[in-house]
Amino acid sequence: xxxxxxxxxxxxxxxxxxxxxxxxxxxxxxxxxxxxxxxxxxxxxxxxxxxxxxxxxxxxxxxxxxxxxxxxxxxxxxxxxxxxxxxxxxxxxxxxxxxxxxxxxxxxxxxxxxxxxxxxxxxxxxxxxxxxxxxxxxxxxxxxxxxxxxxxxxxxxxxxxxxxxxxxxxxxxxxxxxxxxxxxxxxxxxxxxxxxxxxxxxxxxxxxxxxxxxxxxxxxxxxxxxxxxxxxxxxxxxxxxxxxxxxxxxxxxxxxxxxxxxxxxxxxxxxxxxxxxxxxxxxxxxxxxxxxxxxxxx
Amino acid sequence: xxxxxxxxxxxxxxxxxxxxxxxxxxxxxxxxxxxxxxxxxxxxxxxxxxxxxxxxxxxxxxxxxxxxxxxxxxxxxxxxxxxxxxxxxxxxxxxxxxxxxxxxxxxxxxxxxxxxxxxxxxxxxxxxxxxxxxxxxxxxxxxxxxxxxxxxxxxxxxxxxxxxxxxxxxxxxxxxxxxxxxxxxxxxxxxxxxxxxxxxxxxxxxxxxxxxxxxxxxxxxxxxxxxxxxxxxxxxxxxxxxxxxxxxxxxxxxxxxxxxxxxxxxxxxxxxxxxxxxxxxxxxxxxxxxxxxxxxxx
DNA sequence: TATGATATGCTCAAAGAGAGCATAATTAGG
DNA sequence: CCTAATTATGCTCTCTTTGAGCATATCATA
Numbered sequence: 001x002x003x004x005x006x007x008x009x010x011x012x013x014x015x016x017x018x019x020x021x022x023x024x025x026x027x028x029x030x031x032x033x034x035x036x037x038x039x040x041x042x043x044x045x046x047x048x049x050x051x052x053x054x055x056x057x058x059x060x061x062x063x064x065x066x067x068x069x070x071x072x073x074x075x076x077x078x079x080x081x082x083x084x085x086x087x088x089x090x091x092x093x094x095x096x097x098x099x100x101x102x103x104x105x106x107x108x109x110x111x112x113x114x115x116x117x118x119x120x121x122x123x124x125x126x127x128x129x130x131x132x133x134x135x136x137x138x139x140x141x142x143x144x145x146x147x148x149x150x151x152x153x154x155x156x157x158x159x160x161x162x163x164x165x166x167x168x169x170x171x172x173x174x175x176x177x178x179x180x181x182x183x184x185x186x187x188x189x190x191x192x193x194x195x196x197x198x199x200x201x202x203x204x205x206x207x208x209x210x211x212x213x214x215x216x217x218x219x220x221x222x223x224x225x226x227x228x229x230x231x232x233x234x235x236x237x238x239x240x241x242x243x244x245x246x247x248x249x250x251x252x253x254x255x256x257x258x259x260x261x262x263x264x265x266x267x268x269x270x271x272x273x274x275x276x277x278x279x280x281x282x283x284x285x286x287x288x289x290x291x292x293x294x295x296x297x298x
Numbered sequence: 299x300x301x302x303x304x305x306x307x308x309x310x311x312x313x314x315x316x317x318x319x320x321x322x323x324x325x326x327x328x329x330x331x332x333x334x335x336x337x338x339x340x341x342x343x344x345x346x347x348x349x350x351x352x353x354x355x356x357x358x359x360x361x362x363x364x365x366x367x368x369x370x371x372x373x374x375x376x377x378x379x380x381x382x383x384x385x386x387x388x389x390x391x392x393x394x395x396x397x398x399x400x401x402x403x404x405x406x407x408x409x410x411x412x413x414x415x416x417x418x419x420x421x422x423x424x425x426x427x428x429x430x431x432x433x434x435x436x437x438x439x440x441x442x443x444x445x446x447x448x449x450x451x452x453x454x455x456x457x458x459x460x461x462x463x464x465x466x467x468x469x470x471x472x473x474x475x476x477x478x479x480x481x482x483x484x485x486x487x488x489x490x491x492x493x494x495x496x497x498x499x500x501x502x503x504x505x506x507x508x509x510x511x512x513x514x515x516x517x518x519x520x521x522x523x524x525x526x527x528x529x530x531x532x533x534x535x536x537x538x539x540x541x542x543x544x545x546x547x548x549x550x551x552x553x554x555x556x557x558x559x560x561x562x563x564x565x566x567x568x569x570x571x572x573x574x575x576x577x578x579x580x581x582x583x584x585x586x587x588x589x590x591x592x593x594x595x596x
Numbered sequence: 597t598a599t600g601a602t603a604t605g606c607t608c609a610a611a612g613a614g615a616g617c618a619t620a621a622t623t624a625g626g
Numbered sequence: 627c628c629t630a631a632t633t634a635t636g637c638t639c640t641c642t643t644t645g646a647g648c649a650t651a652t653c654a655t656a
Contacts, residue, residue: 008306008383038381038383044370045367045370066366069343069364069367071306072342072343085306085336085385087369087383228634228635229633229634244613244615245634246616246635246636246637247614249635266621266622268622268634269623269624269633270621270622270631270632271621271622271634272621272622272634273634273635274634525603526603542644542645542646542647543602544604544646545644545646547604547605549644564652564654566601566602566653567600567601567602567653567654567655568603568652568654569601569604569651569652569653569654570602570652570653571602571603572603572604
C-alpha cells in the first residue's frame with residue numbers, strides 16, 4: 001500500500017463578535033484567511049494550531065474545532081509535483097480579546113445576502129434574477145436548477161434557512177456569480193477572497209450557525225459577564241436573524257445555561273439589566289443543550 | 299510562509315445494514331479499516347475515494363462524506379521525517395450490494411456497549427465499575443471524572459444518549475480500558491483494531507447516528523423498495539435503540555419522505571406490509587428533514 | 597374456524613414553541 | 627416633580643409536536 005506525498009497547511013476561520021457584528025480574522029487587508037505551515041513540532045494538530053494562532057493574533061482561542069480538509073486538484077496554490085492539503089479549523093475568540101483591530105472584517109462583507117436582521121436584504125432580488133437566467137440557460141437542467149435556487153434561498157415555502165450558508169455560496173459559485181469562479185470582478189457578489197478562502201469561510205459560518213443550536217459554544221464569544229440582550233444580539237449576529245426576546249430568555253433560563261452574577265448594567269438607557277455568567281459546569285453535566293433559536297417576524 | 303510536507307492516506311468507514319445488523323467493511327480479518335494512498339490522479343478527494351472503494355469492494359457507494367482528518371504525532375504508522383495525515387470518510391452502501399461477504403463485520407463487535415436494542419447491555423455494569431475505580435484513582439480529578447462517566451453513559455438522569463458513541467470510546471481510552479490505549483489485551487473491552495482505527499469507526503458511528511436525525515441518509519442503506527418495518531429496523535440497528543412503531547410511521551409519513559410503490563410484502567407472517575420507495579425529489583425540495591427518533595421503552 | 601402475528605388507524609395527554617399583553621425600573625426632558 | 631421613551635422581565639394563550647397506548651385489519655397456520 002503506497003502512500004502519497006503532499007504539502008500540508010492549516011487554515012483558520014477565527015470568529016469574534018464585536019458591536020453586534022460577527023467578524024473574521026483575515027490577512028492581506030481582508031483578502032485571505034490566516035494560514036500557516038503544518039508544524040511538525042506539536043503533538044496534535046489542535047495544540048499546534050492553538051499556539052500558532054495565539055502567536056499571530058495575541059488572543060487566546062476559546063474553542064477550536066476542525067472544519068474540513070480541502071485537497072482538490074484544481075485549488076489555486078498548487079505546486080507541480082504535489083497537491084496541497086489544507087486542513088481548516090474554526091476558532092472562537094472572546095469579544096474583548098479579538099476586538100476591532102485591523103485584520104478583523106465583518107463577515108457579511110463577504111456574504112451580504114446572509115444578513116436578514118434588517119429584513120430580507122435587497123441583494124436577494126438581484127441574486128434571484130441572475131440565478132433564474134442561469135437556470136434557464138440550460139434547458140435540460142432548468143427545472144432542477146430552479147428548485148435548487150428556490151430551496152436554498154428560501155422561496156419554496158420553507159422560508160429562509162440560515163444553516164444553508166455553504167450551499168448558497170456553492171450555488172452562486174456554480175452559477176458563476178462570484179469572481180472566484182472565474183467570472184469578472186464586476187459580476188461578483190459580495191467581497192471576494194483569495195483562492196477558495198471564501199468557501200472555507202462559508203463552511204465555518206454554516207458550521208457555527210448549526211452548532212450554536214445544539215452546543216453552548218456562543219459563550220466562548222462572550223465576556224465573563226453579560227446581559228441576556230447582549231447574548232441575544234450575539235446569537236442574532238451569527239445567525240443573521242432576529243429572535244423573539246421573551247422566548248429567548250425563557251429558553252436560556254429554563255436550560256440553566258447561565259446564572260446571575262448579582263450585578264446589573266444600566267448603560268442601555270432603560271431599566272437596568274441583570275448580569276449573567278455562563279455556568280461552566282453545564283459542560284460536564286450535559287455536553288448537549290445548545291441555544292435554540294426562537295425566531296421572530298420583526 | 300513555509301509549507302510542511304507529509305504523507306497522506308485515505309481511510310474509509312463503509313457502512314451497510316444487513317439482517318438488522320449494522321456492518322462495517324474491514325480488512326485483515328476485521329482488524330483494520332480499509333485505507334489507501336492519497337491518489338494524485340483525481341480531481342477531487344471524493345471522486346478518487348469513490349472510485350477506489352468501488353474497485354476494492356465492487357459495490358457502489360451511495361453517500362460519501364468526509365469525517366475527520368487525523369494527524370497527531372503519536373499515531374502509530376509514523377515515518378521518521380514526516381507525519382502521516384489520514385483523511386477519513388464515511389460511506390454508505392446499499393444493503394443488497396454490501397452483503398454478508400467476508401470483510402463486513404457487525405460494528406457492535408467493536409462496541410458491545412453501544413447496542414441497547416435488547417435493553418441495557420450487561421457489559422455496562424463492568425464498564426461502570428471499572429470507570430469508578432479509574433475515577434477514584436486520582437483524588438484531584440475524582441468528581442469531574444465521575445460526572446463525566448455518569449453523563450456519557452447515561453447515569454446522570456439524562457438517560458442513554460446514542461449520539462455520544464465517540465465520547466464514550468474516548469473516555470474508555472483515557473481510562474485505559476481498551477487495548478489500543480496500551481492496556482493488556484485481557485483488560486480490553488470490545489474488539490480492538492489496528493492503530494486508531496477503532497476511534498475512527500467510533501467517529502463514523504457517532505456522525506451517522508447524529509446525521510440520520512436531520513438528513514434523509516438512511517435511504518442510502520435501503521434497497522429500492524422496502525416496508526416501513528424494514529426501514530425502522532435499519533434505523534434501530536444504527537441507533538442501537540428501539541423505536542415506537544406507530545409513532546415512527548407517523549413521522550415518516552407526515553414528512554412525506556416515502557411513497558407507496560403499490561406492491562406489498564407478506565414474508566413476515568402477519569398482515570402483508572405495503573412497500574414504499576424513497577421520494578428522491580425531497581433531496582431538492584428540502585435538503586433538511588431527517589428521520590426523528592420516536593423512542594420506546596420496550 | 598380459532599389463534600398468533602404483523603400492519604395500520606386513531607385518540608389522548610403532556611411538553612414545547614410561537615406570539616403578544618402587561619408590568620417594572622431606569623433615563624431624558626419639561 | 628411629572629411624563630414620555632426605553633429596555634427589562636413576568637405571564638398567558640394557543641397551536642404543534644411528542645410519547646404512549648388502545649383498537650382494528652389482514653394475513654398464515656394449526
